[in-house]
Amino acid sequence: MDVKPQVAPSRIIGRLIRGWWILLATAFVGAVLSFGYSSLQTPIFESTASSYFSMRSATSGSDINQGSAYTQNQMLSFAQLAMSSMVLDEVREQLDVNLTNSQIRSMTSVAIPQDTVTLDVTAASSDRQFAADMANSISKSLSKAVDVVAPKDDAGNATVVARVIQPAEPAIYQSSPNKQRDALLGAFAGLLIAGLAITAWALLDTRVRNEEVLRRVTDLPVLGSVPTSKSRGGVPTMVAETNGPNAEAYRSVRSSLVFAAVGHDINAIAVTSSIPGEGKTTTAVNLALTYAEAGASVLLVDADLRRPMVASSLGLENAVGLTTMLVGAANFEEARLQWGDSRVFVLPAGEIPPNPAELLASRKMRELLTELRSEYDIMIVDTAPLMSVSDATIITPLMDTTVIVAEAYRVQEAQLARSLSALAAVRAQVAGVLLNKIRRPRRSYSNYYYAPNRDGERESREAMRKHRRGYAGDRRRG
Numbered sequence: 001m002d003v004k005p006q007v008a009p010s011r012i013i014g015r016l017i018r019g020w021w022i023l024l025a026t027a028f029v030g031a032v033l034s035f036g037y038s039s040l041q042t043p044i045f046e047s048t049a050s051s052y053f054s055m056r057s058a059t060s061g062s063d064i065n066q067g068s069a070y071t072q073n074q075m076l077s078f079a080q081l082a083m084s085s086m087v088l089d090e091v092r093e094q095l096d097v098n099l100t101n102s103q104i105r106s107m108t109s110v111a112i113p114q115d116t117v118t119l120d121v122t123a124a125s126s127d128r129q130f131a132a133d134m135a136n137s138i139s140k141s142l143s144k145a146v147d148v149v150a151p152k153d154d155a156g157n158a159t160v161v162a163r164v165i166q167p168a169e170p171a172i173y174q175s176s177p178n179k180q181r182d183a184l185l186g187a188f189a190g191l192l193i194a195g196l197a198i199t200a201w202a203l204l205d206t207r208v209r210n211e212e213v214l215r216r217v218t219d220l221p222v223l224g225s226v227p228t229s230k231s232r233g234g235v236p237t238m239v240a241e242t243n244g245p246n247a248e249a250y251r252s253v254r255s256s257l258v259f260a261a262v263g264h265d266i267n268a269i270a271v272t273s274s275i276p277g278e279g280k281t282t283t284a285v286n287l288a289l290t291y292a293e294a295g296a297s298v299l300l301v302d303a304d305l306r307r308p309m310v311a312s313s314l315g316l317e318n319a320v321g322l323t324t325m326l327v328g329a330a331n332f333e334e335a336r337l338q339w340g341d342s343r344v345f346v347l348p349a350g351e352i353p354p355n356p357a358e359l360l361a362s363r364k365m366r367e368l369l370t371e372l373r374s375e376y377d378i379m380i381v382d383t384a385p386l387m388s389v390s391d392a393t394i395i396t397p398l399m400d401t402t403v404i405v406a407e408a409y410r411v412q413e414a415q416l417a418r419s420l421s422a423l424a425a426v427r428a429q430v431a432g433v434l435l436n437k438i439r440r441p442r443r444s445y446s447n448y449y450y451a452p453n454r455d456g457e458r459e460s461r462e463a464m465r466k467h468r469r470g471y472a473g474d475r476r477r478g
Contacts, residue, residue: 010216015202016195023194030190035183043174045128049139050166053078053117053146056159071117071160078119078162079110081149082142090141095133108138118165128170135168206413208406214435217413218420221260221432223403224253226283228437236313237282238289247290250283253403253434254290260401260431268373269431270399272383272392274419278407279436281309284382287403292343296377299336301347301369303395304384305356308349314339321350325368326359332372345376356384360394369398386419396428403431408438 016023053071081087088101111120121142123134143162150158208214211222226249229237237246257266271284281304288300302310303322311318316337324330325347337346353359373379381399384391396402402423406416416433423430 011206011213012199012202014212015198019194019198022198023191026190026194027187028190030193031183031187034186034189035179038177038179038182041177042126044124044126044176045131045171045173046122046124046175047128047132047135047168047171048120048122048166049135049164049168051119051121051139051142051162052165053119053160053162056153056157056161068117072115074160075112075117075119078142078146079112081145082110082119082121082138083108084145086148087138087141087145090144091134091137094137094141095130104134108134119162121168123168124175132168132170136164139164139168207409208411208413208416208435209408210438211435213413214406214416214433217416218433220420220430221256223256223260223432223434224249225435225438226250226253226279228439229282236285236289238286238293247286250286250290251293253283253287254294257401257403257431264400266400266431267377268369268379268381268398268400270381270383270392270396270402270428271405272396272402272419273385273405273407274387274411274415276307276385276388278385278405278411280385280405281313281382283403283405283434283436284380285310285313288344288378288380289342291378291380296343298344299347299372299376299379300344301372301379301381302349303360303381303391305349305353305359305391306384306389308352310346310382311337311348314346316346316348318348318350321348323350323353323359325350326362326364327353347372357389357391357394360391366398386422387415393422393426393428396423397426399429401429401431403434405434405436407436410437 053075055068055071083105085101088104091104092099092101107124109122109124111122112118113120119142121135121138123131123138125131125134143164146160146162147158150160153159208217211225214222227245229241229246237244238250241247257269260266269287271280271287273280281302284300288298291298300310301322302308302318304310305323308318308321310316311321316339320330320335322335325332325335332347335347335350337348338344339346359365369379369381381395383395386392386404404416404419404423420430
């Protein structure tokens with residue numbers, strides 16, 4: 001059998017595709033929240049005033065070029081001068097505002113376009129007119145400061161002069177918050193968070209959820225998919241829902257096993273699972289009933305000597321059974337039980353022994369299975385889970401084939417892969433995997449069902465009624 005490792009990227013992509021509506025919903029919520037938050041913020045307006053710096057006078061072309069280069073080299077110094085106290089003190093007096101120079105600096109920025117002698121002063125404020133007034137005031141005060149600090153010529157005049165070439169005007173639109181930009185960023189953030197959450201979930205949640213995931217774990221055939229049963233009171237599905245989708249699913253498993261027997265005869269079937277609680281005993285019981293329904297004589301053996309459940313599932317006593325025979329305290333005729341008048345015979349587990357593995361691995365166990373399988377058309381053996389103990393790896397090599405039950409949304413991919421590897425290690429024949437307790441919408445079920453063997457159906461129902469009455473009588477007598 002080929003056990004394939006699960007490829008994380010394909011699982012992640014699949015989850016993202018299936019969760020497209022979560023991604024869109026989260027992106028929409030992020031956009032709405034960001035837009036709403038931006039709408040609640042105080043709008044800020046920006047205004048920019050531009051100044052041009054040049055030499056005051058030049059007599060030749062070389063003087064002009066030298067002056068232009070000198071001015072361009074001094075632009076960083078002029079930018080620092082614009083934010084100096086020499087300029088800002090005069091700005092505070094002109095505007096008559098109760099602001100410190102540090103506060104004005106935090107509201108203002110200075111930029112020098114590359115390879116130019118132009119300086120842009122941008123002021124930001126919640127009052128659009130005040131922002132324009134501040135930018136213009138700084139530019140005018142800077143022009144005066146340049147006249148003071150610039151080098152002087154022979155006549156005592158500043159060699160560099162600054163002129164305001166583009167006065168600041170009150171802004172029409174707010175510069176921040178940018179509602180459209182914030183909405184896009186919020187949508188992207190929501191999309192990213194949802195994508196990361198789905199990715200993390202895909203990496204952490206490695207449960208076998210459906211047949212698609214199952215086929216990525218192994219190349220073994222999927223024998224069938226059994227929906228979650230609605231039957232109550234411990235009644236087998238083949239009796240409680242004879243014409244229901246679950247019964248049809250078990251019949252489909254029986255048919256799959258028939259096709260699996262093309263290469264060799266199958267009359268001894270082991271049923272196991274990876275972990276407890278996946279429904280292996282339920283599968284073994286209902287599978288036995290499907291074979292009996294088809295007219296076969298069936299022996300159902302409970303070889304789970306640690307947690308035997310077959311007898312209780314059918315309302316039978318478990319006092320005498322397989323362990324009793326293995327220790328020589330009873331023979332097969334004394335230990336086996338017929339389920340009503342049906343063609344199903346049950347060999348319970350018997351009392352739980354202190355050494356289950358030793359009993360199952362004994363020569364007497366091998367001889368017993370060889371002898372019993374020749375007396376019935378089909379022998380179905382319920383074994384312990386593979387990940388719990390080694391009991392199943394002792395029994396499965398003695399069987400014609402093995403059915404491994406995997407409960408959807410319960411067993412992990414790694415657990416199933418290790419179970420299949422354990423079976424491969426002992427060279428057990430595995431017919432395939434039965435996916436149990438799948439979730440399926442009601443509308444996906446067909447109302448056209450296979451017509452079952454009515455005689456077998458009546459026998460099964462009568463057997464359940466008889467054993468219920470007998471079990472209740474035994475309890476009253478006890």
